[in-house]
Amino acid sequence: MTTDIVDNLYKSLGGVCRPTSEDEAHIEVHGNKVVGANLVEGLEVDVREKTRSVEADFVLKEGTVLKGPVILCFGLLNRQGQQKIELDISIEKGAEADFQAYCTFPNARDVLHEMDAQITVGENARYSYFERHIHGQSGGVNVVPRANVEIKQGGRFATEFELIRGAVGRIDIDYNIDCHAYGVFEMLARISGRNDDEIIITEAGHLLGEESRGVLTSHIAVQDRASAVVNNELIANAAFSRGHVDCKEIVQDEAVARAVPIVEVNHPRAHVTHEAAIGSVDSKQLETLMSRGLSEEAAVDLIIEGMLS
Amino acid sequence: MAVLETRGINLEIEGSKILNGLTAEFWSGYVHAVIGPNGAGKSSLAGTIMGLKRYRKIEGQILFDGEDITDLTADKRAERGITMAWQEPARFEGLKVHKFIGCGNNNSSRKKIAAVLEKVGLEPEEYIDRAVDDTLSGGERKRIELASILLMQPRLVLLDEPDSGIDVGALEKIFDAIQYMKDQGITVILITHSMTVLNHADHAFLLCDGKIIDKGTPEKIGRFFREKCMPCRDHDAHEIKEEK
Ligand SMILES: Nc1ncnc2c1ncn2[C@@H]1O[C@H](COP(=O)(O)OP(=O)(O)OP(=O)(O)O)[C@@H](O)[C@H]1O
Ligand SMILES: [Mg+2]
Numbered sequence: 325m326t327t328d329i330v331d332n333l334y335k336s337l338g339g340v341c342r343p344t345s346e347d348e349a350h351i352e353v354h355g356n357k358v359v360g361a362n363l364v365e366g367l368e369v370d371v372r373e374k375t376r377s378v379e380a381d382f383v384l385k386e387g388t389v390l391k392g393p394v395i396l397c398f399g400l401l402n403r404q405g406q407q408k409i410e411l412d413i414s415i416e417k418g419a420e421a422d423f424q425a426y427c428t429f430p431n432a433r434d435v436l437h438e439m440d441a442q443i444t445v446g447e448n449a450r451y452s453y454f455e456r457h458i459h460g461q462s463g464g465v466n467v468v469p470r471a472n473v474e475i476k477q478g479g480r481f482a483t484e485f486e487l488i489r490g491a492v493g494r495i496d497i498d499y500n501i502d503c504h505a506y507g508v509f510e511m512l513a514r515i516s517g518r519n520d521d522e523i524i525i526t527e528a529g530h531l532l533g534e535e536s537r538g539v540l541t542s543h544i545a546v547q548d549r550a551s552a553v554v555n556n557e558l559i560a561n562a563a564f565s566r567g568h569v570d571c572k573e574i575v576q577d578e579a580v581a582r583a584v585p586i587v588e589v590n591h592p593r594a595h596v597t598h599e600a601a602i603g604s605v606d607s608k609q610l611e612t613l614m615s616r617g618l619s620e621e622a623a624v625d626l627i628i629e630g631m632l633s
Numbered sequence: 634m635a636v637l638e639t640r641g642i643n644l645e646i647e648g649s650k651i652l653n654g655l656t657a658e659f660w661s662g663y664v665h666a667v668i669g670p671n672g673a674g675k676s677s678l679a680g681t682i683m684g685l686k687r688y689r690k691i692e693g694q695i696l697f698d699g700e701d702i703t704d705l706t707a708d709k710r711a712e713r714g715i716t717m718a719w720q721e722p723a724r725f726e727g728l729k730v731h732k733f734i735g736c737g738n739n740n741s742s743r744k745k746i747a748a749v750l751e752k753v754g755l756e757p758e759e760y761i762d763r764a765v766d767d768t769l770s771g772g773e774r775k776r777i778e779l780a781s782i783l784l785m786q787p788r789l790v791l792l793d794e795p796d797s798g799i800d801v802g803a804l805e806k807i808f809d810a811i812q813y814m815k816d817q818g819i820t821v822i823l824i825t826h827s828m829t830v831l832n833h834a835d836h837a838f839l840l841c842d843g844k845i846i847d848k849g850t851p852e853k854i855g856r857f858f859r860e861k862c863m864p865c866r867d868h869d870a871h872e873i874k875e876e877k
Contacts, residue, residue, distance in 0.1 A: 543727075572726070606723065607686065607687075608719070608723040609723045609724075609725055611683075611685050611686065611707055612719065612722070612723045612778070613736060614706070614707040614708040614711065615683055615685075615707050615708075615710075615711050615715075615716050615717050616711055616716060616736055616737030616781060616782075616785055617708055617711035617712050617716075617737050617785070618708060618711075618736060618737070619708050620706075620708065623708075626728065626732070626736060627725065627728070629727075629728075630725050630726060630727035630728030630729075630732070630764070631726050631727050632727070633727040633728075633729075
C-alpha cells in the first residue's frame with residue numbers, strides 16, 4: 325500500500341529524482357505520514373508522526389561527508405488536505421551533505437503545505453539544500469516554508485528554491501539566516517507565477533562575523549494577474565563582511581511585481597550591494613529571437629526560461 | 634534579379650527624419666555593402682528591412698521576392714528568410730548557447746550547432762553549454778549570433794557592423810562565414826564604415842543623411858567615401874550613376 329503511494333509520488337515528479345542506490349538516504353512523506361525511508365551511516369534520523377505534522381530530526385555526525393544526496397520527497401496526492409513538516413537539521417563540524425527536497429501536489433485544489441526548519445551548519449561544515457516544487461495546473465496549493473538558519477564559523481550554506489512547473493497558487497517564503505565569521509551563504513529562488521498566483525519572498529541575512537559573505541538572489545516571472553513581492557534584507561555587522569542582493573522580475577500582462585531590497589551596514593569595513601531589475605522582456609532580446617523566426621510568444625517563453633534556469 | 638527592394642522609404646522617429654526617400658535594389662546572391670558615416674541611418678535601414686518594432690511606422694514599400702512585406706512583423710519576415718545580426722548583440726541571462734543557436738532551426742542538433750560554432754572560430758566544447766550573457770565578450774556574442782544565422786539558413790542576411798569588437802584573427806573567420814553564405818546563394822547586406830569590410834562586397838551603396846547617394850563597385854564607393862565623405866552633407870547633390 326505505502327509502496328504504491330511512494331511510486332505515485334515519484335511518478336508525479338516525472339520519475340526524475342527516484343533514488344536508485346542503497347547508498348542514497350531518502351525519506352518519503354505523504355500528508356503527515358511517513359511512507360518510505362532509507363538511512364545511511366553517519367546520518368542520524370528521528371522521525372515522529374503527529375496528528376497534524378511530521379517532525380524529523382537529522383544529525384550528520386562530525387566529519388561525515390555523504391557521498392550521495394539525501395532525497396526528501398514530500399507531497400499529497402489528494403485534492404484537499406494539509407501537510408506540515410517540522411525539520412531540525414544539524415550538520416556537525418566538518419560534515420558535508422547535499423539535501424534535495426521534492427514537493428509534489430499534482431491534484432491540489434485546497435492544500436496547505438507548511439515547512440518549519442531549524443538548520444544548523446556547524447563549524448567548517450557544508451550544507452546545500454535544493455527544493456523543487458511541482459504543482460498541478462489549478463494552483464490550489466498554499467506553500468508556507470519557514471527556515472531559521474545558523475551558520476557557524478567557516479560553515480557554508482547554499483539553498484535553491486524552484487517552482488517553475490505548474491501553477492504556484494500561493495507561496496510565502498520566510499527565511500532568516502545568521503552567519504558567523506568566515507561563513508558563506510547563497511540563497512536563490514526561481515519562481516514563475518501565472519493566473520492569480522501570489523508570491524511572497526521574505527529573506528533576511530545577517531552577516532555577523534568577520535569575513536562572512538552572503539548573496540540573496542531571486543529571479544521571478546509573473547504573468548496574467550499574478551503578483552510577486554520580494555523583501556530581501558541583508559545586514560552586515562562585521563569587518564570585511566560582504567553581501568549582495570539581486571532581484572530580477574519579468575512582468576507581463578496585468579501581473580504586478582514589487583521588490584524591496586534593504587541593505588544595512590553597521591561596520592565601516594563591511595560592504596553590501598544590491599541590484600533590482602523589474603520590467604517587461606527586453607526588446608532587443610525579443611527582436612533578436614523574432615528575427616530567427618520565433619513568434620513573440622515563443623520568444624518571451626525562451627527568454628523567461630533562460631532567466632529562470 | 635532583385636531579391637529585396639526598398640521603394641521611397643521615409644522613416645521619422647521622434648520628429649527627426651532618419652530615412653529620407655530611400656530607394657534601393659539588392660540583387661539576389663550578391664554580397665552588398667551599405668557604407669556611410671556615423672548617424673547616416675545604416676542601422677535604421679537594417680531595422681526597417683527586418684521589421685523591428687521601432688522602425689515599423691514608415692512610408693514607402695519593402696518588397697521581398699516581389700511580395701510586399703511592409704506590413705509584416707519581424708518573425709513573419711524571418712519565416713520568409715530575412716534575418717539580421719546586431720551591431721551590439723543582446724545578452725540573454727541564463728540562455729544557453731546551444732539553445733540560442735538552435736532556436737531558429739527546427740532540425741537543429743548538437744552536432745550541427747558544434748559545426749556552426751567551428752565555422753565562426755569558436756571551440757564548440759568551450760562554448761556550447763555556456764550562457765549568452767555578459768560572461769561572454771561582445772566579440773564572442775557577435776560570433777555566436779553569426780553562428781545562429783548560419784544554422785538558420787536564411788535567404789537574406791543583414792550584418793550590422795560585423796567587424797566591430799572583433800580582433801584580427803577572428804575577423805578572418807567572419808569573412809570566411811560571409812563567403813560561405815555567398816557560396817550557399819544567400820544574399821548578404823554588410824552594414825559598415827570600414828574599408829576592410831567593404832572589400833568583401835560585390836557591390837556597394839553609399840548612405841548619407843538617410844538617402845542612398847551613390848552606388849557601384851566597392852572600389853568606386855570606397856574611394857568616394859574615403860576622400861570626400863566627411864562631412865557627408867557635401868554629397869547631397871551627387872547624382873547616382875551605376876558603374877559596371
Ligand atoms: N530611437 C531613436 N530616436 C531618435 N533618434 C534616433 C533613434 N534611432 C536612431 N536615431 C537617429 O537616427 C540617426 C541614424 O541612426 P543609425 O543608428 O541608423 O545610424 P548609423 O548609420 O547606424 O550610425 P553608426 O555608424 O554610428 O552605427 C542618428 O542621428 C540617430 O541619432
Ligand atoms: Mg549603426
